[in-house]
Amino acid sequence: MNNTTQLNKGILLIALLFAGAAILLFMQSANKSAGVYSEGASTIRKIQTLDANWSVEAMKVRTNPLADFDLLSAFAPEVGTLKEKLSGLLAVEDELSENLGDDINAYISNLNAKEEQLERFKSGYAIIRNSERYLPLAANNIVQLSQNAKQYEIADEVSGLSNEMREYMAAPSESHRARLRLLLTDFSERSIHFDSALSDGVSNFVSHGNVLLDESISTEKLFREATSDKTREEAEILVRALSSTGAVADKEKQNYLYGALGALLASIIAGIAMIIKRKSADPSSDLKRDGDFEDGDNLFVDHDEVGAEVGDTIATDKSVIENVDIVDSVTHYCSSTKTSDVSNQIFAGLISDDLMEIVRKIEAEKERDADLSGYAVDAALSDKTEDSYQHISRIAKKLSSYATNAVEENKEWVNINDVIREVATPESQHNGATVRVKFGDIPHIIASPTELKCLFKNLVHNAVSSVRSDEEQELVVEIETQTLEGQIAVTITDNGAGVDSEKRKNITKLFKTDGNTPLDFSLPSSNYLAKRYGGKLLLNSIPNKGTAVRVLLPENSELAGVAV
Amino acid sequence: MKYNLISRLSIRIFQIKQHLRRLKILYPVGLCLLGVHYPVFSEEPIKPIPETVEVDFEKVELGKRLFNDTLLSKDNTVSCASCHNLATGGDDDRPVSVGIDGKEGPINAPTVFNSGLNFKQFWDGRASTLADQVDGPIQNEVEMGSIWPEIVAKLYKNDFYSKEFKKIYPQEGISRNTVRDAIAEFEKTLITPNSPFDLWLRGSKNAINTQQKRGYELFKSYGCTSCHQGTNVGGNMFQVFGVLNSYFLERGNITEADMGRYNITGNPSDKHAFKVPSLRMAAHTAPYFHDGSAKTLREAVDVMFKFQLGREAPDQDKDDIVEFIKSLAGTYTAVTK
Numbered sequence: 001m002n003n004t005t006q007l008n009k010g011i012l013l014i015a016l017l018f019a020g021a022a023i024l025l026f027m028q029s030a031n032k033s034a035g036v037y038s039e040g041a042s043t044i045r046k047i048q049t050l051d052a053n054w055s056v057e058a059m060k061v062r063t064n065p066l067a068d069f070d071l072l073s074a075f076a077p078e079v080g081t082l083k084e085k086l087s088g089l090l091a092v093e094d095e096l097s098e099n100l101g102d103d104i105n106a107y108i109s110n111l112n113a114k115e116e117q118l119e120r121f122k123s124g125y126a127i128i129r130n131s132e133r134y135l136p137l138a139a140n141n142i143v144q145l146s147q148n149a150k151q152y153e154i155a156d157e158v159s160g161l162s163n164e165m166r167e168y169m170a171a172p173s174e175s176h177r178a179r180l181r182l183l184l185t186d187f188s189e190r191s192i193h194f195d196s197a198l199s200d201g202v203s204n205f206v207s208h209g210n211v212l213l214d215e216s217i218s219t220e221k222l223f224r225e226a227t228s229d230k231t232r233e234e235a236e237i238l239v240r241a242l243s244s245t246g247a248v249a250d251k252e253k254q255n256y257l258y259g260a261l262g263a264l265l266a267s268i269i270a271g272i273a274m275i276i277k278r279k280s281a282d283p284s285s286d287l288k289r290d291g292d293f294e295d296g297d298n299l300f301v302d303h304d305e306v307g308a309e310v311g312d313t314i315a316t317d318k319s320v321i322e323n324v325d326i327v328d329s330v331t332h333y334c335s336s337t338k339t340s341d342v343s344n345q346i347f348a349g350l351i352s353d354d355l356m357e358i359v360r361k362i363e364a365e366k367e368r369d370a371d372l373s374g375y376a377v378d379a380a381l382s383d384k385t386e387d388s389y390q391h392i393s394r395i396a397k398k399l400s401s402y403a404t405n406a407v408e409e410n411k412e413w414v415n416i417n418d419v420i421r422e423v424a425t426p427e428s429q430h431n432g433a434t435v436r437v438k439f440g441d442i443p444h445i446i447a448s449p450t451e452l453k454c455l456f457k458n459l460v461h462n463a464v465s466s467v468r469s470d471e472e473q474e475l476v477v478e479i480e481t482q483t484l485e486g487q488i489a490v491t492i493t494d495n496g497a498g499v500d501s502e503k504r505k506n507i508t509k510l511f512k513t514d515g516n517t518p519l520d521f522s523l524p525s526s527n528y529l530a531k532r533y534g535g536k537l538l539l540n541s542i543p544n545k546g547t548a549v550r551v552l553l554p555e556n557s558e559l560a561g562v563a564v
Numbered sequence: 565m566k567y568n569l570i571s572r573l574s575i576r577i578f579q580i581k582q583h584l585r586r587l588k589i590l591y592p593v594g595l596c597l598l599g600v601h602y603p604v605f606s607e608e609p610i611k612p613i614p615e616t617v618e619v620d621f622e623k624v625e626l627g628k629r630l631f632n633d634t635l636l637s638k639d640n641t642v643s644c645a646s647c648h649n650l651a652t653g654g655d656d657d658r659p660v661s662v663g664i665d666g667k668e669g670p671i672n673a674p675t676v677f678n679s680g681l682n683f684k685q686f687w688d689g690r691a692s693t694l695a696d697q698v699d700g701p702i703q704n705e706v707e708m709g710s711i712w713p714e715i716v717a718k719l720y721k722n723d724f725y726s727k728e729f730k731k732i733y734p735q736e737g738i739s740r741n742t743v744r745d746a747i748a749e750f751e752k753t754l755i756t757p758n759s760p761f762d763l764w765l766r767g768s769k770n771a772i773n774t775q776q777k778r779g780y781e782l783f784k785s786y787g788c789t790s791c792h793q794g795t796n797v798g799g800n801m802f803q804v805f806g807v808l809n810s811y812f813l814e815r816g817n818i819t820e821a822d823m824g825r826y827n828i829t830g831n832p833s834d835k836h837a838f839k840v841p842s843l844r845m846a847a848h849t850a851p852y853f854h855d856g857s858a859k860t861l862r863e864a865v866d867v868m869f870k871f872q873l874g875r876e877a878p879d880q881d882k883d884d885i886v887e888f889i890k891s892l893a894g895t896y897t898a899v900t901k
Contacts, residue, residue: 068609069801070794073683077692122801123837130790134875200876207808207874 040089040104041242047082047111048235050075055227058118062223065129069122076115083108100241107234117226124219131208135165138205145198154198158205161187165209172216184209287493287548293538356400359393413444414452416488416553417481423457424479433464433475433494440482443555447533455529459492459549462523466496466547487535488553495546526551609784609793612762613678613844613894617752621901622732627750628898630743635718637708639664644701644747648676650896653848654754659856663707670821672856675845677896680752682799687838687854688825689802694748699740712740719743756844759894772891779888782881787873796842797892804837805854808874811867812836821854847890861886 054075061067086108090101139162146154161183168176184206191202417439428435463477478493530537535553630636631644642664647656654675656662661669671687685691691700701707702715719725719738729738736742761780763771772780783789792798802825805811812818820827825834838854851857852864865882869875 066607066609066789068611068794070611070796073794073800076683080692119802120833123803126790126801126803127807130787130873133787134873138875204875211807 036089037242037245040086041239043082043086043089044107044235044239044242047079047086048232048239050079050082051111051114051231051235054079054114054118058121058223058227061122062125065133069126072118072122076118079111079115083111097245100238100245103234103238103241107231107238110231110234114226114231117222121219121222121226124215124222127211128215128219131211132169135205135208135212136162138201138208142198142201142205145201149195149198151194151198154194157187158202161205161209165212169212169216172220174217177213177217180209181213184213287540287542287546288491288550292540293548293550294540295536295538356393356396359396411446411448414447414449415444416442416452416456416490419449419452419456420460420479420481420490423453423460427457427460427464430461430464431475433477435460435464435477435479438478438480440480442481442483442488445488445533445553445555451529451532455526455551456490456492458523458526459551463492463494463496463547463549466494468496483555484552486555488555489550490553491548491550493546493548498541498543498546608765609789610761610765610797611795612765613681613755613757613759613795615757617680617755617899619749619752619899621899623746623749624753624899626728626732627746627748629724630747631750635722636702636710636715637664638710638714642708644676647673647701647707650676650754653677653845655849657850659851661707663701663704664709667706669704669706670819671854672851674841675849676751677754677756677845678796678799678842680754681796682839682842683801684839687821687841688828689839690828694751695744698744698747715743716740753899754896756894756896759844759892761888761891762894764891773887775884776888776891779884779886779891782877783885783888786869786875786877786881786885788868788885791840791872792843797844798840799842801840802834802837803840803872804835806836806871809871811871815855815857819855824854843889844892844894847893861889865889 054072057072057075061069061072086104090104139158142158143155146152146158161180164180164183168180188202188206191199191206193199194202420437420439424435424437460477460479464475466475468475473495476495478491480489480491480493482489482491527537530551530553533553535551538550538552539547540550541547631648634640634643634646636643647661647663648654649656654677655673658673660671661673663669674687679685679697680694683689685694685697686700691697702710702712716738719729725738729742732746733739733742760771761776764777783792791801791803794800805824812822823835825837825839826832828834846852846861846864850861851859852861853867858864858867862882865885869877869882
């Protein structure tokens with residue numbers, strides 16, 4: 001008893017001494033502005049977010065001929081303020097290496113370029129959408145006038161031109177533009193001899209045609225440049241460079257002795273913390289009891305709950321049709337992307353799974369409803385909805401075939417231990433968590449390494465990012481690979497705040513819709529991928545104790561990689 | 565028990581809708597890559613002016629005083645209000661402005677009402693913010709002809725200002741920065757909400773008359789909204805004056821001011837490009853255009869048809885549009901604590 005108290009006092013004394021040293025160190029480093037780096041990085045992060053939203057707004061405007069430009073115009077000043085701040089940081093010259101300074105300047109001027117491109121895009125697009133609407137009207141007007149005057153060849157000519165302009169607008173090309181320019185000029189020169197109403201009509205038609213010829217290629221180009229990923233990628237690189245340079249510069253500045261003292265101090269404090277916290281830090285083995293796991297699938301499917309809200313939200317035909325269009329474009333989008341993007345594929349699979357589930361349910365319902373044919377039914381509505389179903393089920397099938405076939409990723413023999421090693425190492429830097437890995441002896445399976453990486457990265461990342469149940473607590477994440485009853489089991493356990501069953505409903509919702517924030521597909525994606533390999537995902541969580549996620553994959557290589 | 569086919573189907577549609585909503589994250593990307601035009605949006609291209617703004621009342625009071633004070637000009641004869649009279653639409657009702665010593669400027673004074681809602685300031689957009697804008701008239705030789713050190717010195721000698729600035733800006737006191745800030749804060753309050761048209765947008769069906777409703781439909785269908793849209797019915801982009809016919813060839817006598825944004829960027833495609841003006845207060849801001857060449861709203865609308873749309877329209881349609889434009893003007897209420 002007495003001994004331990006004295007020991008504690010000793011430790012306290014040492015801790016105090018080192019605290020004194022720490023204060024000295026702190027005062028030494030206070031006049032070094034390592035803050036420049038972190039501030040620079042966080043400013044760039046903020047710009048990056050605005051930058052992305054800016055592009056999305058441009059896309060919205062670009063796809064909506066009635067959109068106003070207020071919001072699109074509002075980004076420039078916001079980004080401007082941040083750019084100024086960034087330039088201000090640059091002014092602390094000797095703190096930033098010359099290269100980094102140049103890169104930041106280049107970044108800023110590319111943001112300026114983006115602003116100008118969008119400015120010009122706005123001006124161009126405004127008149128394009130105007131002339132695009134007017135051209136057919138102007139053509140009609142000429143047709144009318146020339147038919148009245150029995151000059152049918154003019155009517156024919158303008159109809160031909162109008163059609164060709166439409167084709168041009170659908171896929172503008174330089175050669176087509178040159179040809180149309182000649183035709184328009186010729187038409188306009190000949191029109192001097194027409195009667196005055198007709199000649200006015202032609203000049204109106206030609207003016208709008210020329211606006212379209214002048215503007216569409218360049219405006220489209222501006223749009224593509226302005227919404228490219230360039231500045232966002234630059235930002236990513238700069239943030240990384242700033243963080244690592246910041247760290248290096250810090251080190252250089254610290255004298256070795258101070259460095260050693262600091263490290264010693266840190267280790268002693270960590271030691272004390274470890275003694276005190278040791279017990280509570282271990283993720284509870286309770287979490288891993290087999291019977292307590294819940295099938296991942298149950299978490300994501302709540303189709304039936306939705307019905308409760310239906311009373312006041314009877315969907316109109318229009319909303320269905322609208323959404324059908326959306327799905328259509330996504331399908332196109334997914335299948336038209338040239339790069340074989342695994343995340344697209346996973347996303348498509350996820351959605352098609354969901355759609356299929358609904359389609360199956362609807363079919364069952366319809367069978368039952370066939371018995372209710374005595375009720376009065378709005379035939380028009382049910383025809384329309386029937387059409388929409390057909391459409392949606394076609395789309396679901398298309399998406400699903402895209403997900404499984406479109407991208408033939410090379411499959412190879414993979415050891416999951418390697419995958420875990422690869423994803424766990426970078427994750428262990430996040431959120432101050434300690435990541436421990438226990439590798440079991442597990443067989444290789446045939447799989448796509450990218451997909452497996454995706455599967456486990458999501459889960460490890462979630463665990464590492466989990467909320468601590470109290471601030472002091474050390475967050476520990478354990479990853480264990482083993483074989484369980486002939487299956488490969490990867491269990492990822494954290495000792496974070498966990499989720500109670502009430503909240504679990506909300507987890508589910510998070511993956512569903514929530515108006516504005518981007519949705520988190522990580523858990524559903526992993527669930528989907530596990531199923532794709534013939535396995536499944538299980539989850540167990542105890543409030544204030546933590547969460548365990550277990551992925552079970554069949555050992556049998558015959559089964560591996562089979563599409564669901 | 566009473567479920568019939570329709571209600572069961574509705575439930576399913578709703579569910580599908582819920583699920584499809586997820587896809588919306590991607591749809592702008594998808595649509596955009598495909599170049600699909602997506603005509604489902606039903607919102608109006610014009611949005612009402614917000615009824616209030618968040619401001620610092622003390623700065624507003626100070627800014628208001630500065631706005632009306634001739635002290636800011638070289639010979640103490642001209643204030644901002646001389647050219648931007650709040651009682652007559654926020655402008656000076658002249659084709660071009662007159663500053664100190666009766667000198668004429670090169671360009672028409674726009675209204676200061678709702679200028680905070682414009683994306684940039686001046687016809688050529690050379691100032692990005694209201695605060696930046698203030699430097700313009702103050703240092704302009706024909707407008708107020710002052711220099712900042714002179715103004716700061718004059719304000720320091722004035723008891724009221726030296727006390728007020730010390731109170732409101734304890735760190736900086738009187739400086740170019742704080743004078744600009746106070747004026748800009750006051751200008752933010754110069755909004756004109758609750759116009760008949762805005763009331764109509766907000767659901768009050770009889771706030772505008774039938775002619776104005778027709779005018780609005782025509783304004784949209786003729787394509788005026790390509791350029792004049794958003795909260796300020798303009799003020800959010802640049803456009804060449806004379807998109808479809810050359811305005812300047814016809815008018816002749818081209819001045820430097822006629823070059824518009826080209827004076828700022830030097831880019832040939834910016835020749836004769838101007839900020840599309842807000843039409844919010846157009847009912848009260850004759851004469852029109854940067855050169856003050858159109859004496860009436862009706863004349864301005866004629867010019868727009870000819871040079872921006874490249875077409876003619878029946879007189880009746882133009883009259884209706886003029887009536888609609890009149891319904892855009894709301895009322896300014898001085899902001900007090």
